[in-house]
Amino acid sequence: MPTTPFDPPALEPGTLRVLPLGGLGEVGRNMTVFEYEGKLLVVDCGVLFPEEHQPGVDLILPDFEPIKGRLDDIVGVVLTHGHEDHIGAVPYLLKLKQDIPIVGSGLTLALTEAKLKEHRIRPFSLTVAEGQHERLGPFDLEFIAVNHSIPDALAVSIRTPAGTVLATGDFKMDQLPLDGRLTDLRAFARLGEEGVDLFMVDSTNADVPGFTPLEREIGPVLDQVIGKSPRRVIVASFSSHVHRVQQVLDAAAAHGRRVALLGRSMVRNMTIAEDLGYLNVPDGVLIDYRKARDLPDDKIVYMSTGSQGEPMAVLSRMANLDHAIEPGPGDTVILASSLIPGNENAVYRVIDGLTKLGAHVVHKGNAKVHVSGHAAAGELLYCYNILKPKNVLPIHGEYRHLMANAKLAQDTGIAPERTILGENGTVIDLKDGDARVVGQLDLGFVYVDGSTVGEITDADLKDRRILGEEGFISVIVVVDASTGKVISGPEIHARGFAEDDAVFESVKPKIAAALAEAAKSGVRDSHALSQIVRRTIGRWVNQSLRRRPMIVPLVIEA
Amino acid sequence: MPTTPFDPPALEPGTLRVLPLGGLGEVGRNMTVFEYEGKLLVVDCGVLFPEEHQPGVDLILPDFEPIKGRLDDIVGVVLTHGHEDHIGAVPYLLKLKQDIPIVGSGLTLALTEAKLKEHRIRPFSLTVAEGQHERLGPFDLEFIAVNHSIPDALAVSIRTPAGTVLATGDFKMDQLPLDGRLTDLRAFARLGEEGVDLFMVDSTNADVPGFTPLEREIGPVLDQVIGKSPRRVIVASFSSHVHRVQQVLDAAAAHGRRVALLGRSMVRNMTIAEDLGYLNVPDGVLIDYRKARDLPDDKIVYMSTGSQGEPMAVLSRMANLDHAIEPGPGDTVILASSLIPGNENAVYRVIDGLTKLGAHVVHKGNAKVHVSGHAAAGELLYCYNILKPKNVLPIHGEYRHLMANAKLAQDTGIAPERTILGENGTVIDLKDGDARVVGQLDLGFVYVDGSTVGEITDADLKDRRILGEEGFISVIVVVDASTGKVISGPEIHARGFAEDDAVFESVKPKIAAALAEAAKSGVRDSHALSQIVRRTIGRWVNQSLRRRPMIVPLVIEA
Structure with a gap:
């Protein structure tokens, strides 16, 4: 598994490049970019929901960086089904370029369009159904019915002269589905006969033994x-x-x-x-x-x-x-x-x-009122045996899910070197039935936070975690700009903190003394004075109160 | 179930009062106080671990308020076993009065003493074993072996002229335990024959059907x-x-x-x-x-x-x-x-x-490498049928667990009005085989936070949650005390916040204008000026950035 970033070579003519931007190593923000002869096809464009170590974040997007400069090359965005983790980031992509066509089934597009309407975007859309073929630029697409926890889900096969890819989207194989719409194993079998060079397959339940109930x-x-x-x-x-x-x-x-x-x-x-x-x-x-x-x-x-x-x-x-x-x-x-x-x-x-x-x-803990929407291990084995793909890229899952899925592929006889354990940003080139990792891009988390997209950083989130765990203490001192003498303060305010403000009375003389000392030795710079304040109160609070709050020293020259 | 606090009457002579301080409605900080003829007996004294809505908190203690003024009346603290949720708060109780005797099995006391040593407390301790009887003040205690996920756990029966209580502590009924030490159903049967007036019973797995595996x-x-x-x-x-x-x-x-x-x-x-x-x-x-x-x-x-x-x-x-x-x-x-x-x-x-x-x-998701330490529904039914208690108080569990346990008791024929669904602070009086709720104390969460105990409030935690989700903006303005004119600032600092400080340039004139307006109309009070700053920037940040950070206005008079 590649973890250190390294640059891929320039893409050779006649080679298909596959670049997952999201969904590998996480359950969410599914998105893969396919490149052939200078054109790009996107499959899915979803969001990831934040965990507890990402406080205040509304949504997490795939990192669009690798395609930001190439928006004009995108021939379309295929959406496999209407769940947030597959369509939720479409508005953010279309904000970069509104006329990128979106392609999907009737229900999928209706749900996507409802979402886009909230963002005041009217998309160019192409409704497709199972069995339908469409050509987008150099990509020959065939849409295949799959069964999932939302109706009208589609797998998509992507044919180029470099080879055939089958991407399942999310799916399971309920053999008595309510709407009678089965995962189309006949189509899978036909594709298998023709030869599938790369099988990109849902891993969510790969570590669940047996079969998902009906x-x-x-x-x-x-x-x-x-x-x-x-x-x-x-x-x-x-x-x-x-x-x-x-x-x-x-x-x-x-x-x-x-x-x-x-x-x-x-x-x-x-x-x-x-x-x-x-x-x-x-x-x-x-x-x-x-x-x-x-x-x-x-x-x-x-x-x-x-x-x-x-x-x-x-x-x-x-x-x-x-x-x-x-x-x-x-x-x-x-x-x-x-x-x-x-x-x-x-x-x-x-x-x-x-x-x-x-x-x-x-x-579900006390009655059978839920079944999963994803294929369990037993169902995935059927897929591998029907398709007999040349190469496998487990997608849609935490690392343990991808691993379990690769293991299943290997159990059906696929060689370990042909089961690719990728992560977001892994660059895979496909040609002549051979898929290989040729690069690893360094991609990040793009946070939607209030009205901002991509502005909040991991450092900001670390600040939030400290503030959330420990609160903060601000110390305000007004000093005379010329003499460095304290005119007013130190005034101390704390929030999210156990003690009331009275507890700080005892440290105020220490701060004043440290500043007087500094003034005497000629320190005038307010940044340097701030550091002195920070060190003085920081040491005191760690030792006497056993806390590590954020300390915000504010030295104001007047 | 009582939820509105109401005062219990004075305790009648010849009546046993039972007061759970923790463990009802939560998995943790188990503690119950028994009162008879002016003396108090405590069973267990544990901690609760904080959840994600209690950020930064180290531990949560039972609220000792009802016994703080009566420490001299405590004849002893019985510890049923050595888990943190049963012994973890002992140091905090003994800090109030070091010579309260602690009573428990060899392993339980050894683990408690190791913990007390870290707090530099050497306790008065009384080691007991299954089968042993001890009299502490007016309370006749009998210790009974129970099986749990730690060795040497004990149930305790408490006899007074008002009636007999059996408190199980945490237990299960592994019929082939590794150490051969069974939950002593013979003793349960004997107590049942004699008559158990109140059965206080572990509810953790009451909603799990069947039996805990060996x-x-x-x-x-x-x-x-x-x-x-x-x-x-x-x-x-x-x-x-x-x-x-x-x-x-x-x-x-x-x-x-x-x-x-x-x-x-x-x-x-x-x-x-x-x-x-x-x-x-x-x-x-x-x-x-x-x-x-x-x-x-x-x-x-x-x-x-x-x-x-x-x-x-x-x-x-x-x-x-x-x-x-x-x-x-x-x-x-x-x-x-x-x-x-x-x-x-x-x-x-x-x-x-x-x-x-x-x-x-x-x-445990892919192999049988764990079994629970608590009795499941099937085991609890055995207990009810062997004991046939007159009254039942399910303890040790979230509300759904207590409820499930009460339901099991009722399934064995105990009348609903004799299965008490209590919460922390519920006051139960027992006399002549009759247990009834006579009061509801209003108890709180006592947070251990750094070196402080009970100082952090729910308001502080709310501040932390806001800080953790949204960060803060501080605005510092130095004003002339006599004229109210701005001498320096507004200076704006933000942390845990998406935008860099440059974004605030556009609001600074608004703040300055609002303050000038206030100065003109004679406002001098720095608190009033702070409120003006808060409103001005608060409205701006909500509208333009769609965030609700904590706003800390600091108006300094110089």
């Missing part, structure tokens, strides 16, 4: 839970999980209940899905939540967001009695969703809050 | 993994899990490997455990880690701390190549431990780091 196994559980509930039912799930919502609508209808959608993204996405025919709403089942409150308790199901414990989403607000709908004894809450690592405490807080209010909480 | 099922897995490892083996686990370490020692010995202990707490605890005979070290197996590096790679097992991804512990440092032992290809790392909620991201980061270095990582 989505339709959840229906009877929902049906039973809703059927037995004496009062209101509240279901939380991902706002793009059309099939999960479909099963909730069906179960509600079967028990004579109506369904009110809650949460902005839930309402928006399900309206799009219904308009495009992906969601089949049983006659008269949906009801506006304001009217739903007039129904008897045993006639209503609320379908809401917030299954990950997001503090501002509907479910958290309900648990905090900060929402018009207040759960109580006899109500049932179903978390029909996964538990994304890092969200555990938030989700358990919501479960505890709801339990405390008297609600009965059903979640 | 600790000894892990041994063969460790044996197999260690046997198959071509090079070094590194095992991480809790530093107090004597039986887990025992199984590692045995497996290492069986394969001709020696074991080096790594991490201060691992070395300290295992030295204590070996000295007291709880750990049986096979002849010559232990080796100092400095000498271990001279052994061939296939002759060594490192036994380390850091199984929860703690950044400063040995395993994290190894994963970051910040430790003398650098894992590499062919090495095997075993995380023989649970994954405590909230630690997932940290643990996965360590697993990814080790995988990246080439190590094979075995953890």
Whole structure:
């Protein structure tokens, strides 16, 4: 695995270059750039959500640096499906150049366009469907149906004279999908016969043994839970999980209940899905939540967001009695969703809050109300055996997932040197059935933070972590510019700090003395004086209070 | 469940009062106070570890407020076992009064004394064993063996003329424990025959169906993994899990490997455990880690701390190549431990780091290398049926755990009104087989933060969260005290903030103008001027940068 950056050679004619900008070594911000004969094709353009060591950050984008100077060479952006980690960064790319065409299925583009509308961008878009072929510049594309936790997902094969790539996007192989739309293994087999030179394959569940259960196994559980509930039912799930919502609508209808959608993204996405025919709403089942409150308790199901414990989403607000709908004894809450690592405490807080209010909480820990959207190890083995690809690049996963996926490929007989463990910025050249790493770019995290993109640095985040853990102390001293004598201060303010300001009385004379000493020896420079203040109070606070707050000395000349 | 505080009545003669100060609604800081005829008995005195919304906090203590004025009435502190969430707050209690006797088993007291030594406290201690009876003031105590993830754990029954309480501490019912020391169901049966008026019972795994697997099922897995490892083996686990370490020692010995202990707490605890005979070290197996590096790679097992991804512990440092032992290809790392909620991201980061270095990582997600230390639902049902207690108080758990435990009690026929769902500060009076809630004290979180105890407030933590998410902007202006005119500034400094300081040039004139306006209308008060500065820059930063940093205006009169 390459970790030290090194420059790739100039791209040879007749060679396809593959450059993942995101999604390798992380679950999120999926994006890969393909280059052939001077033209660039982008597959996916997603965001990554920040972890706790990236406080205050709203979103993380792929680093566009390698393509920033070549926007005119981009022939299109193919979006495999409508999840944030595959489409979320499109607005930020199109802000650099609005007329880059975006290509995807009907639902994928509708969700992307809704997002772009918020950024006031009207894109050039090309809607495609499974089985369709399109040529974008030198790239011959074929779109292939795959099954995932959102409808209308596509894999894409990319043919150039240098060879054929198959990129799965996110997928699983539910053999009895709700919409009958299977991952098209016949197409996989045909491509395999023709020869796949590079297989780029979803690794998310590569370390999960066996097979992902069928989505339709959840229906009877929902049906039973809703059927037995004496009062209101509240279901939380991902706002793009059309099939999960479909099963909730069906179960509600079967028990004579109506369904009110809650949460902005839930309402928006399900309206799009219904308009495009992906969601089949049983006659008269949906009801506006304001009217739903007039129904008897045993006639209503609320379908809401917030299954990950997001503090501002509907479910958290309900648990905090900060929402018009207040759960109580006899109500049932179903978390029909996964538990994304890092969200555990938030989700358990919501479960505890709801339990405390008297609600009965059903979640994947105590009932079968969720299945994953990604292929587990057993399914991936089928893919390798049907495709028999010449080379494999596991994508979409933390390093342990990529590793597990490479191992599966090797178990089916693919040579270890043909399973490439890459990371973001790994440059892979493909020609004559041979894929090899030829470079490693040094890419960074691009943080969206308030109205800024890419301005916040890792040093700023380190400052935030120190401020968040330890608070700060500011010391203001006004000195006479000519004599260096202290005119006013030291005045000390601390925030996020255990002690009240009185504790600092004892250090003020030390600071004054240090400054007087400096003045006597002729120090006038306010930066040098600041350093003296910093050292004096820093040493004192470390020793006497055993803390390491940020220290902000402010020496003002007047 | 009581949530609004209300005062309990004065305690009637002949009545036992039970007051949990910690551990109800949380996993941690277990502590209960029993009062009878003017005397107090404390059972357990543990710490709680902070969550992500409590940044910078080192530890959280039970709120000692209700007993602070009555330290002379405390006849003793019974410690059920040696885990931090049961003994960690003892030093802070003894700092209030050093001669309060502490009572516990040999290992429990040895671990507590090691901790007290760091605080330079030599306690008055009374070592007890299973089967032993002791009278402390008006309380007749009987100690009963229970099985847990640390040896020598005890339940305690507390008899007074008001009735009999049985408090389990933490326990499970491993029927083939490594040390042969079973949870003493014969004693439970005998107490049940005599009549248990209040059963205070561990709820941690009450929502886990079935039975906790046997600790000894892990041994063969460790044996197999260690046997198959071509090079070094590194095992991480809790530093107090004597039986887990025992199984590692045995497996290492069986394969001709020696074991080096790594991490201060691992070395300290295992030295204590070996000295007291709880750990049986096979002849010559232990080796100092400095000498271990001279052994061939296939002759060594490192036994380390850091199984929860703690950044400063040995395993994290190894994963970051910040430790003398650098894992590499062919090495095997075993995380023989649970994954405590909230630690997932940290643990996965360590697993990814080790995988990246080439190590094979075995953890409870892919092998049976951990079992819980707490009784699951099936085991708790046995307890209820053997004891048939008159009243039940589920302890030790988040609200959902307490709730699940109460439900189990009810399933065995205990009336709902006799299963008390309490929280910290719930006052329960027991007399004539009747336990009832008579009050609810308003207790707080007591934060240990650097050298301070109880000084940091929730407002300080809110400041830290704002600082951590958004950073701060300080604005310094020096004004003439008599005229209110600006002499120097505004000078603006920002930290943890996306923009560089240049961005603030455009707001400086606005601040100057606002201050000039104020001066003209006669405002002189520096607090009022500060508020003007705060409003001016606050509005500007919210609107133009879409951020809400902390704003620290400093108006200095000179």
